Amino acid sequence: MSSGFTFKRFTVNHALCAMKVGTDGVLLGAWAEGGRRVLDIGTGSGLIALMMAQKYPTAHVTAIDIEPDACLQARENALRSPFAERISVEETALQDFAADEQFDAIVCNPPFYAATPASKTAQRTMARCAATLPFADLFKHAARLLGADGVMSVVIPATCRSEFDAEAAFAGLFPRRTCGIRTLARKPVSRWLLEYGKRPATDITEEEHCLNNDDMSRSCWYADLTKDFYL
Numbered sequence: 001m002s003s004g005f006t007f008k009r010f011t012v013n014h015a016l017c018a019m020k021v022g023t024d025g026v027l028l029g030a031w032a033e034g035g036r037r038v039l040d041i042g043t044g045s046g047l048i049a050l051m052m053a054q055k056y057p058t059a060h061v062t063a064i065d066i067e068p069d070a071c072l073q074a075r076e077n078a079l080r081s082p083f084a085e086r087i088s089v090e091e092t093a094l095q096d097f098a099a100d101e102q103f104d105a106i107v108c109n110p111p112f113y114a115a116t117p118a119s120k121t122a123q124r125t126m127a128r129c130a131a132t133l134p135f136a137d138l139f140k141h142a143a144r145l146l147g148a149d150g151v152m153s154v155v156i157p158a159t160c161r162s163e164f165d166a167e168a169a170f171a172g173l174f175p176r177r178t179c180g181i182r183t184l185a186r187k188p189v190s191r192w193l194l195e196y197g198k199r200p201a202t203d204i205t206e207e208e209h210c211l212n213n214d215d216m217s218r219s220c221w222y223a224d225l226t227k228d229f230y231l
Contacts, residue, residue, distance in 0.1 A: 035104020
C-alpha cells in the first residue's frame, strides 16, 4: 500500500492514518469555499486542510482530530508543505474544541456509519463510525463555531442526505449549495457535497456531476475542479 500521495504543491503521507487519501477528501477540498479562518473537523492526514491553505493564500487553517496518530501525520504533512506557517493541528474532539474567534469556513469529511463497521483496526472504526461524532453534535458545534456569514461544507454518502439536512435545520443552518456526485452518468448519485450557512439563501445552487467518462477517464468537470491539485 502506498504511504502517500503527491499533489502539485504538496505531498500527503497517510501511513499512520486509518482513512487514506481518497476521492471524497479531494472533492471536498477542491469544492469548498474558504475564508480568513478555516476549521477542518476530523482532519485525518491533513489533506483537506492543505487544499484549503493552497486555495486561500491568506487563510489560517485549524485542523482538529481525536486520533493521536492522525494528528502526528497531519502535523508532519503540514510542516513539509509550503503552507506550514498557516496550518495548526490540535488533538481534540469537536465537542471540546474552543476557539477565540469564529470561523469563516468549516470543512468536514465526517464519520457516517451509524453502527460500528467491520474494520481491521480500532483507528479505522473510529474514523468511520458516527458514534464518535454524531450528526447532531457536528451541526450543533459547527453552528457554535461558525461566523454569521460563514459557510460549512461537507461530503457525505447519498444515504445520509436527509438526516444531514434535518440536523442542519435543527441547528439553525440553511442549505446554500448542493452538488450530487455520480461515478458515471448511468449510475445514481453516490455522494453529496453540501454547503450550509447561518442565513437562508435567496437561491440555492443545485448541481449534479459525474467523476468519470464512460471510458473511466476524468470528466471535464472533475478535471477542471481538481486542476490546481492533481498532477
